[in-house]
Amino acid sequence: PADMDHQCEGSSQSADIHYWIGRLSSQDEQGAAAIFVTQLDEHLGGSPVQYREVQGYESARFRSYFKNGLIYKKGGVASGFNHVDTNAYNVLRLLHVKGRKHVTATEVEVAWSSFNTGDIFLLDMGKAIVQWNGPHSNRREKLKAVLVAQDIRDRERGGRAQIGVVDGGDERDSPELMKVITTVLGPKPGHLKDPTPDDVSNKSAHSGDSGNLVVQEVAIQPLTQDLLRSSDCYILDQGGSSVMVWKGKQASQAERREALNRAGFIKAKKYPPNTTVEVMTEGGESAMFKHLFKSWKDKGQTKGLGTTYSTGKIAKVDQTRFNTMELHARPQLAAHHRMVDDASGDVKVWRIENLELAEVNPRSYGQFYGGDCYLVLYTYQRAGQQRYILYMWQGRRATKDEITACAYQAVNLDNKYNGAPVQVRVVMGKEPQHFLAIFKGKMIIYEGGTSRSGVDTPEPPIRLFQVRGTTEFNTKATEVPGRASSLNSNDVFLLKTDRLCYLWYGKGCSGDERVMGRAISDVLSKHSKQVVMEGQEPAEFWVALGGKAPYASDKRLQREEPLHSPRLFECSNQTGRFRMTEVDDFAQDDLDEEDVMLLDSWQEIFLWVGNFANQKETKEAWNSAQEYLRMHPAGRDPDTPIIFIKQGHEPLTFTGWFNAWDPLKWSVSPAASPRPPWEALESRRLINQLNAARSSSSSGANSPRPPSADDGGMYLHPDLLVNKSVSDLPPGVDPSQREDYLSELDFERLLGTSRAEFTNMPKWRQNDLKKKAGLF
DSSP: OEEEEEEEETTEEEEEEEEEEOTTOOHHHHHHHHHHHHHHHHHTTTOSEEEEEETTOOOHHHHHTOTTOEEEOSOOHHHHTOOOOTTOOOOOEEEEEEOSSSOEEEEEOSSGGGOBSSSEEEEEOSSEEEEEEOTTOOHHHHHHHHHHHHHHHHHHSTTOOEEEEEETTOGGGOHHHHHHHHHHHOSOOSOOBOOOOOOOOOOEEEEEETTTTEEEEEEOSSOOGGGOOTTSEEEEEOTTSEEEEEEOTTSOHHHHHTSSOOHHHHHHTTOOTTOEEEEEETTOOOHHHHHTSSOOOOTTOOOSTTOOOOOTTSSOOOOOOOOTTHHHHOHHHHHHHTOSSOSOSEEEEEEEETTEEEEOOGGGTTEEETTOEEEEEEEEEETTEEEEEEEEEEOTTOOHHHHHHHHHHHHHHHHHTTTOSEEEEEETTOOOHHHHHTTTTOEEEESSOOOOTTOOOOOOSOEEEEEEOSSTTTOEEEEEOSSGGGOBTTSEEEEEOSSEEEEEEOTTOOHHHHHHHHHHHHHHOOSEEEEEETTOOOHHHHHHTTSOOOOBOOGGGGOSSOSSOOEEEEEEOTTSSOEEEEESSOOGGGOOTTSEEEEEOSSOEEEEEOTTOOHHHHHHHHHHHHHHHHHOTTOOOTTOOEEEEETTOOOHHHHTTSTTOOTTTTSSOOOOOSSOTTHHHHHHHHHHHHHHHHOOSOGGGGOOOOOOGGGTSOOOOGGGTTTOOGGGSOTTOOGGGGGGGSOHHHHHHHHSSOHHHHHTSOHHHHHHHHHHHTOO
């Protein structure tokens, strides 16, 4: 299938076309796909960037569209048209899950012969999904596999399936779950297959001369934009890791049509058939392509006010005004922004309360609390018929039960409207533009808390909100930590105190951003407003924020037209050999605590070291950073500064390249636990459900008991216990005894003493340690 992704870059519209080739597809099918993509490319004026994706070797950009991973299903054309029924449970399949950063789940034969000791396997039985962790799989892989299982549960089972986890090699700790597995697969054999390695630069540039459609080398490095002539097509070969084809606008029709058919070049170079191929037309170059050149200037590129541009991951993002009249004239614009209309339809909002739906007062529409989950039903007219979009908004601080209930209630609402609503899961902070637009530029996101009735949450003395957006279609205010270090010179901030509301205008914000900041301040606070310009702050402003502190104000973050977009790479030797893998569309969550990450901002190279990265990775990453600069086709300065950063100690020059950086994300470092944080509860719930199904006793006889040392080490991850309100704790946890649910390692790390010594302490001393650890 061909997948189109549209992007606004500069004042022009660009598009990406991905065509995906299944491992068992025929040559005829592959050829037909290439022809179709060529026709689609011509229909769109030759501007899209074309990507050839091969199963198991997909590009980072393609994988970035599917954050929860890719699932490879059995079958072909016929099975591909089967409709997924979210209420069907007559399922039996085995999924082989691989990968730590980019996860794939491949459907394999339901038998022990499909297993190996290094990967994760999901036995999907409809109402129950059992995750079997290979003895040699690591913590990151286990976490990712649980996300895949949860995604199947939420998308395909309406949140009703139960998930259980078994650690391979320690099956005796999960006897009930092993009974489930052996009932389906039979007795486990004495020996399983050994682990299989995960699928896996010198850079040079080559050109296709248009005369006789032959290929000859033009340049190696440094690459400069003037090497590209509009009358030719060129191949940029990154040492076989990927091949990029550039088509000049004045190249012959035959050469342009031949651009995708470069199998001869790949074969002559003896590259594998799954080599990534990216095809683009002059004027529609991808950011990755531009990054390989020493300098790049787009046609008509200008600077100053009034210019429309998109700066990727750079802190300054000035968006164009949204013109609703273009929706009908340019359907691709509607697709990119997910704007089905001008957001003038009817809106109804519910909050999940005691796992049921509670209507939200319309006066509070647009205000979302991080401790809640919401359902937002949007109704609009199209071609004389009513259409629906059902958004499921999940707060970052919402409990697991609330998130599950949100999915369950969405299914109920979907059934009420006979399956008509389009369902969209929205994670806090990742709201699509249409979702922002329906609240008319007055959307406010509170970091925590709840709007539930009867819950008395004390109002903080000050609250700080970062405003992003230039029109009522794309604006929201997000609560950030109330300290000076949260400020950013490129944005508008609202500081709400008990007597007035400050409107802080950074030097890099635009007039439109200020207008939207003023509008949203009227919703946030009824107090008097005081405008504060950056650099002219009164003393009371800094006092409210706890004093002055450095914040993101680097002029490079304000540049309208960055020369190059930043790139993030994961540096890991988890597979047994050192590899650098690019992370597309990156965010703070992509910084892997078990690895070293390389961020290339062009002016500097940052090496970010996770708390659990090993010494070999750190050493290899340092050497690779130097090699990366030396071999870069743009002829990079080998003396470019390489900055070494440890997790939790990131400078502003690093965090400024990430949107909505959370400085408290790693304030309590997670323990190196082999179990995902939710694994204990999920396993216990599934076991209880299976027991209940077998037993005719009352439901109370099988109620879950909290995990403890008697459960065979089924402890909880600290993130589920530390600084959590009683309502946010996992079910069954005694709020006054949270320390009982910690592993020995976590207990000593958080409380600074052993469990035995703690037990012998006086009660006042125990409470003092618990308060300091956030367990009280």
